[in-house]
Amino acid sequence: MHDTARPDPPFRPPVATLRRDGDAIAILDQTLLPFRGETRRLESVGEVAEAIRMMRVRGAPLIGATAAYGVAIALAADGSGNEVLDRALAALGATRPTAVNLQWALARMERVLRPLAPGSRRDAAWREADAIADDDAATCAAIGRHGLALLAGIARRQGRVRVMTHCNAGWLATCGAGTALAPVYAAHVQGIAVEVLVSETRPRNQGLLTEWELRQAGVPHTLIADNAAGLLLARGEVDVVITGADRIAANGDTANKVGTLLKALAAREAGVPFYVAAPHSTLDFACADGTRIPIEDRDADELRVVRGIGNDGRVAELRLTPHDAAAANPAFDVTPARLIAGIITERGIAAPGELHGLYPEQAR
Numbered sequence: 001m002h003d004t005a006r007p008d009p010p011f012r013p014p015v016a017t018l019r020r021d022g023d024a025i026a027i028l029d030q031t032l033l034p035f036r037g038e039t040r041r042l043e044s045v046g047e048v049a050e051a052i053r054m055m056r057v058r059g060a061p062l063i064g065a066t067a068a069y070g071v072a073i074a075l076a077a078d079g080s081g082n083e084v085l086d087r088a089l090a091a092l093g094a095t096r097p098t099a100v101n102l103q104w105a106l107a108r109m110e111r112v113l114r115p116l117a118p119g120s121r122r123d124a125a126w127r128e129a130d131a132i133a134d135d136d137a138a139t140c141a142a143i144g145r146h147g148l149a150l151l152a153g154i155a156r157r158q159g160r161v162r163v164m165t166h167c168n169a170g171w172l173a174t175c176g177a178g179t180a181l182a183p184v185y186a187a188h189v190q191g192i193a194v195e196v197l198v199s200e201t202r203p204r205n206q207g208l209l210t211e212w213e214l215r216q217a218g219v220p221h222t223l224i225a226d227n228a229a230g231l232l233l234a235r236g237e238v239d240v241v242i243t244g245a246d247r248i249a250a251n252g253d254t255a256n257k258v259g260t261l262l263k264a265l266a267a268r269e270a271g272v273p274f275y276v277a278a279p280h281s282t283l284d285f286a287c288a289d290g291t292r293i294p295i296e297d298r299d300a301d302e303l304r305v306v307r308g309i310g311n312d313g314r315v316a317e318l319r320l321t322p323h324d325a326a327a328a329n330p331a332f333d334v335t336p337a338r339l340i341a342g343i344i345t346e347r348g349i350a351a352p353g354e355l356h357g358l359y360p361e362q363a364r
């Protein structure tokens with residue numbers, strides 16, 4: 001049953017998170033999930049920037065791929081001169097600060113497009129954006145294979161594996177099978193008894209997206225309140241914690257959705273290994289350590305107001321506090337490298353301080 005050498009059946013998300021649609025893109029609007037799965041067509045760079053800022057598309061790798069298409073849309077709509085290119089790169093680059101995949105994708109687009117004559121930029125932009133999306137899908141599959149070996153090892157010893165995760169780092173966050181969830185899907189397909197503890201991830205509740213994904217895939221899972229994680233880890237009800245990442249500094253310090261650090265601390269106290277799963281586009285070797293990672297502060301109304309579905313089946317908002325209740329909403333935190341057992345990448349699993357060895361070309 002635990003045959004990690006068996007080739008993966010191709011992972012097919014039930015719906016595309018992102019696809020080209022003529023000179024536009026179609027995204028799955030994640031602000032309506034898990035209640036409604038609606039596609040939204042984005043036809044201008046302004047609409048793409050809005051979709052990223054408002055988290056209609058979200059998750060570090062998916063944000064990067066979407067921004068790349070945003071550049072292609074700008075060049076198709078407004079002409080391919082330097083001014084249009086500069087404006088598109090600036091508008092998209094200003095949408096969200098923490099996930100480095102956004103800057104990585106824009107830099108890759110610029111590297112390819114800048115040297116070209118304006119007349120040949122348009123097609124090249126679509127080709128490069130497609131390549132970024134395709135590479136991300138392949139990268140997710142490889143992360144899945146490497147993480148599978150880890151989960152299979154645990155399951156061989158004890159017959160099953162209980163994974164805790166935070167936020168959403170599944171197919172909704174990428175163009176493929178996901179990062180943290182890719183090993184889970186790979187294990188499930190191989191018949192390994194894998195169960196996932198899913199923390200709801202206040203305030204934007206991305207854990208509910210994870211719950212929705214896992215339910216669709218038939219992977220056994222349990223939703224928990226964020227604050228229950230420490231208890232479950234201390235009680236020995238978790239074998240391994242795996243989260244995604246939004247930026248990994250040169251020393252291995254890792255930014256991820258706020259609440260990740262508390263899980264890493266509780267995991268260390270309980271003796272449970274804490275892993276991060278991430279592609280090369282999340283590595284930022286130019287950033288020496290976690291103190292240099294910009295942390296996004298989002299609108300405090302994300303705490304004051306909850307979204308849900310009313311009895312009439314409509315998405316509804318419910319105010320939890322008076323509108324002027326003092327609130328702060330840092331959206332990410334940084335887990336120090338010393339709390340991380342390993343980083344699961346598409347090239348293998350490395351200790352956080354040893355990523356340079358796996359990615360020498362990025363370390364230069």
Ligand SMILES: CSC[C@@H](O)[C@@H](O)C(=O)COP(=O)(O)O
Nearest residue numbers: 058059060167169173244245257
């Ligand atoms: C696969 S991206 C890393 C995730 O774990 C995560 O932090 C994330 O989904 C990013 O958050 P979001 O703010 O929803 O874009």
